[in-house]
Amino acid sequence: MPASDTRANREDMDLIARAARAGGEIALSYFRKDPRRWTKENDSPVSEADLAVDRHLAEALQAARPDYGWLSEETADDSSRLAARRSFVVDPIDGTRGFLAGSGEWTVAIAVVEDGRPVAAALFRPVGNDLYTATLGKGATLNGREVAVSGQPVLSGASVAGPKSITGQGPMMRTGISHAGYVPSLALRLALVAEGRIDAAVVRENACDWDLAAADLLVQEAGGRLEDLDGRALAYNRASVRHPALVAGPPALAAPLRPILAQLLTNP
Template sequence: MPDSDRQTPPGPRFDWQADLRLITEAAREAGKVAMAHFGQSPEVWWKNEGRSPVSAADYAANRILEEILRHARPNYGWLSEETDDDPARLSCDTLFVIDPIDGTRAFLAGKDTWCVSVAVVYKGAPVAGILVAPSLGEEFTATIDGPARRNGQDIAVSTAGIEDSLKLASAQDMVASFSPVLRPRIERVEHIPSLAYRLALVADGRIDATLVKKSSHDWDLAAADLILARAGGGITDLDGQPLVYNREEVTHPVLCAASAELLPALLKNISRIPRS
């Protein structure tokens, strides 16, 4: 089931617009904090056995998000890339899912394609989300019961079909996994370091689709997943299953994102990619 087919989660009626206003305020403040470090060579450490950089900017942005959000919603759970995971989140129906700087490598290299990603997740599904890309002057927002917007204007996915030329954001080895019939019509776009921002570009139609390598995390995906869904798209695993958030395991297998119409056809044309 594509994410665009998701309906408002069952249960009491919540004011997700109020949560969107809250996370928008927090993400903007975190963006300001990050921008104060941008281009200033912040201190860098390495995690995940030296494979992933984290900077003083990431930690500073995370702190301001915690201060604002946890004070405003003390009953919500918390999952952030830059906070030690607390298993207590698993007992929370509602939680914040945070990446203080998605695209840290781009940030440290002085490239503009990074963003602050904040989502509210309710019973495994994102219900409010924002991406703030301060260096680009862009904000993407959505709630489960409202439109996807970029800088306040409604956005929609591309109308490209499987028979058209397709702009695809993925590594070359993943493009090679498509069927020989489809491959000649694929135009591979330049690498976009922030996964969240890449999905936002699918949501507003600047690219048609993307393949995502395995081991992406909840915090890379939750806000962008919702924005893409409300723009008429979806992101699923290679079996067409939508993502579930706030599980014990927060990583995901190989994923594909596109418009709701294009996504099933792309999935039928993929082969040779390990599914986990």
């Protein structure tokens, strides 16, 4: 990798880490204070907090990198991002349902994507003051400490996070896994895999770029994989931002999880 790219990735990571912290502080000003809320066309909730964080991040990041594209869950999509060499991929509040319910399991997720893959990532969990960061080829950290995926070698005894409708089904349970619970923020669920606090995770189809891009780089740089059921890495900042069902974890667990998840989704 050219030195200039490494330097640019680090500078972008520092930028988005500061932005994620600032966005988290804005979100906290609404947290557990009954912010105005409504439902979007896809029946997912959104609140005034989501929009306030989105506005701040758009202003701060686009001012700092005016040549970058912009993709955010709470901003109307503009196809001009497809022509940008680098793009920000942002979820102002990942886990809005949990946020509105008073759960602390929500995050501000920001990635910089180049040529379809994340090269810098910042994921901030304000309740707990936890900041996950990663840059391509330089590892992943939590609050400045390097993290790594679990060393669990087999599914038997592995903790797997995801919807109970998947992890609690017979084909999963017969492997001997333990259900690690459901984390409202998908990005945080994957960050916990990167951190090694849970061994693996499964993701239903239709997650979007903003749910995944930052956490994808965290998992990758922590020694794991986030992949589809054919074992392929994900491509971001494409015309379609939706993704198929996914598994995340160390390679030793991701590989055997793929056919089990495929079976469950084919024969629910």
